[in-house]
Amino acid sequence: MIETEDLSKAFKDFWAVTGVTLRVEAGQVLALLGPNGAGKTTTVRMLTTILRPTRGSARVAGYDILTHPDEVRAAVGVLTEGHGLYPFMSAEEDLDFFARAYRLLPGERKKRIEELLEFFGLAEVRRRQIGQFSKGMRQKLALARALLHKPRVLLLDEPTSAMDPASARLVRDAIRELRSKERTIIVCTHNLSEAEEIADQIAIINHGRIVLKGSPLELKFALQDQARFRIRFAAPLNGHPLSLVEGAKWLGQGKDWLEYQTAQPETVNPLLIQSLTRQGLPILTIEEQVCSLEEVYLHAVEGKLNNVYQTA
Amino acid sequence: MSIKQLRDYLAGILLVAGREVREHFRDWRIIVPIIILTLFFPVLMNYTANRLVNFVQQYDAPIIGERLIPFLLMVVGFFPMSISLVIALESFVGEKERLTIEPLLCTPLSDRQLYFGKLLASLTPPLLSSYLGTTVYLFGVIYKVGWRADPMFIIQIFVLATMQALVMVSGAVVISSQTTSVRAANLLASFIIIPIAMLLQAESALMFWGRYTALWWVAVGLFIIAGLLIRSGLAQFRREELLEREMDALNLRWIGRTFWRFFKGEGSSVWNWWRTEVLLSTRKALLPSGLSVLVLFFGGLVGFSQAKEFVLPAEYIQKYWNSGELVNRLAGLQLLPSYTAGVVWFQNLRAIFLASLGGFFTFGVLGMLVLMLPFALIGYFMASLIQVGISPYTFIGAFILPHAIFEVPAILLSGGAILRMGASFAAPARGQTVGEAWLKALSDWAKVMVGLVMPLLLAAALIEMLITPRLALWLISR
Incomplete structure (x- = not known):
């Protein structure tokens, strides 16, 4: 030891x-x-x-x-x-x-x-x-x-x-x-x-x-104070207007995907899935997004880390 | 230490030394000069000896040949040892530059095992080649010139070669363990090369003079210096410091600041500084001062004994002592015609500083030799006076005693301070870097000099100029 x-x-x-x-x-x-x-x-x-x-x-x-x-x-x-x-x-x-x-x-x-x-x-x-x-x-x-x-x-x-x-x-x-x-x-x-x-x-x-x-x-997870998720849809969004539920913060979207973050995934995620389905947007996958170690390392050595995770 | 521990300890030393020696013998840059200096050079010297002996015999001067052959023997024994300097100088710092030192330092081998191993490895190949070269030369002169050496002289040459190698190697290993690059180590090697070159000249002079007994004293002196160098190297070698030093930068500001901090100490005013710092440094120098009493007394004895060897003509002493010339000169206060108290003070200070400078580089040894000189002269004159039936006490009472009351304590304290400074180099205090330990020792010396020795010498100079001649006049003319 x-x-x-x-x-x-x-x-x-x-x-x-x-x-x-x-x-x-x-x-x-x-x-x-x-x-x-x-x-x-x-x-x-x-x-x-x-x-x-x-x-x-x-x-x-x-x-x-x-x-x-x-x-x-x-x-x-x-x-x-x-x-x-x-x-x-x-x-x-x-x-x-x-x-x-x-x-x-x-x-x-x-x-x-x-x-x-x-x-x-x-x-x-x-x-x-x-x-x-x-x-x-x-x-x-x-x-x-x-x-x-x-x-x-x-x-x-x-x-x-x-x-x-x-x-x-x-x-x-x-x-x-x-x-x-x-x-x-x-x-x-x-x-x-x-x-x-x-x-x-x-x-x-x-x-x-x-x-x-x-x-x-x-x-x-050190760079994130909230969990990030990406939802991939079964069909392209084609400019379909999206409305998120309370507690989910929109981060970006692409042709067939949406990215958001939330502090309470256990309550927000089921509600959002329900809401999006109701809006006629079939969900293919939902996955949590994590930073790469390289991103974490570069942030750490450049001194841009969230204070919560800093140890010294 | 139990026998098993001792065996393990020695095994560690031999392990380090064995590996290094093996590596040296695989490096052609080391092997080639060793072979040349071991085999070819002695043969060349045999040829030189043969030709020279024949040459001087033509002019009926066989003594030159007789003195030349032993001298060449010494030279043949010494030349292969020049390699030892190269090997020893890079023993630690070379490994550091090649990045091989770190795994070695990470092993459980102790600092002393590493140090002695390196020392042994640097000593063994050149010493063996020196012995071999000497033997080759000896056989050559026996068969070619028909010269038969006294066995004791041969032993003496081997002992002298060993001691010279020991001094050179132990000094070079100290340098190697304290520098950060081979280049710096090579530059510092002048501190070894110059004294050794001077020593060789002195040894040559002794050999041509035929004073072979004096060579034993040289060997003893070298042995003591080697012991001090090894002691110093061991005390200063700390594996934790070996990788710390990255540059040999001379930081004058740091040196000045650190020296002043040590010199000033806790003193808040001059009086306070004198009472605390000067007296404390003087107290530290008291024990070595006691040792310097013995050394200076020994100097007096040496001078005393030499009066038999180098006899002053009795008639000259008698004439000078009794003719009244001395009295006349004293009467006109012309004992030291052009001198003033200031000049005497300056000369004494110069001698003390010279002794200190010598002592700085030689663990105090050279410093003590310089301080011994006046005592040797006093001893010599006392013995010379006794030989012609004049009481030495008149001489002492008239010329020495008055100012000696101040001068002798000043010399003794200087001797103590010089010895202490030398000892500090040999064994720096734990928790201090070598540089700090040196500056501390220097500041202690400076405090004793400024606080006590300089005032005492000033008082002695005043007495020497104002009182001694009058007292001498009164005593001699009685």
Whole structure:
């Protein structure tokens, strides 16, 4: 589990992260979304104890990052922004070095390296120098390194960047597989569809502050203080005058559709359907409209969010 | 620490070092110069030694050849170590630039394991090649020139090479862990290269002079400096700060502001500042001042002992002391003919600042050496007077004691402040960045200087000009 309280970091006079308060339960995946320089990497670095917070606190896998940094590092697997592989070493040597650094026993070490090389399709190139690897291969190897010691917490910074679609799919599937009751995962990403696909929670960070957080579905409703609906008719409207019921606000209409919003869909929707049918407009479908995550993200980073949903 | 913990601790160090060494040996940019300096250069030096020995023998000057061969041995041992500087300078900052440091810092390896691992990795390849090069040269001169070295001298050369490498590497690792780019580290390397170059010149002079015993003292000195550098590097190395520094920007405004904040402290008026800040900084310098008493006393003893080695002609001392010339000059107050109290004060201050500047870069060591000089001279003159049967107490009472009442405490306090400043670099306080710790140490030194040392030296200069000559005249003419 990861828990942070008012986690903040200043570099001299510049606050890179301010007041980040998060709680990610074991078994959950949190996607940290934000533009470049928003504070994602600084937050992850504080959680891995390689940056000391200026203010606030955090507990990672049950350990305080300030008082038990060694235990935190032993419990965390990290995929850093730059893969950080040694170009003169082979894939096998690199994994072996880190397996020793994470104090894996000899038998376990060999088995684990074997498993991971197989899983990421790197077994064939295990003895090739990393300097000769493609970007995608390096990323896979870096991910394998993060998983060596079966960490309880995984912090992944841009795990699928520079990967071809098939490799990215492999990594996303791996993240989903890695999710277990005991493991907590934070993924920093720019890829919104990836975040939506793998995360239970999304936190949008901008200028060092968490501006929005919640489940993907909750975020999609974040822009709306009233539910939006679209009614599609069985026949074109042909300029037919429409009259809505009280409580429904007209938003727009097209050749064969109508869009409206209401604060009380449970009472307004049946009345409106009844009214439209009575007006001789046969309804084909009615569906609730939600914003795309991209819209939510852009609104969040541009600071145009409804105050109700803002967390910081 | 239990045996298992110790084993795990050492395993971590060896793990870091082993990986780095393996990587170094795969990089042709490191391997090629090592091979050249290890194998080809000693052979070239053998050839040079052979030719030179033959050449000087033609002119019946074998001593030049005898001194040249050991000197070349030292050079052969030193050259491969220049690589150590390159490796050590980029040990941390190079990894940071290549973005490989972050995964390493995220492992459970401790700061000390990382630091010692890097140190060992930077030290091992150049040192091994230095030993190998020296051995190649030694065999060469044995077979080609027929020169047989004293085994103790060979040990001495190996020890000296090891100590030089240790100093260079430990200094370079400190630089590497505190800078943000390899370029900045290379620029700062002059702080290592220049002193080492000067040291090599001094060692060469000692070798040509035939003072091989002095080389042991050089080795001891290097060992102490290496220890201090390692201590300093360990104290200043914090993984949390390694990724914090992104630019080596020199923020003069911040430096000025921070120094002034430390220097001014809580003082609301000059008197209040003196009572609180100066006395507090002086109290902190008291313990190192006690240490400087011992060091300066040792300086006096060294000077005393050297009187036997460098004997002043007895007749000259007797003549000068008894001829009345001294009395005449004192009578006309021309002991220091063109000097005024202001000049004396300025000269003493200059010496103290020079000592402080030296101490600033050498953990106080060079500063203490400068302060030892006058005490060594006093010891030397005392011993010289004793040798010719003149009481040294007259000399002390007449020429030293009056102004020494103020000058010696000033020197001791300066010594304490310099040592404390050096110690602060070696072990900065927790919770402070290295820059803040340095400015704090500098401000403590400045408070002692401005608040106590400068006034004491002014009083001493006035006495030295106004009272000492009269007292000396009275004592000597009695």
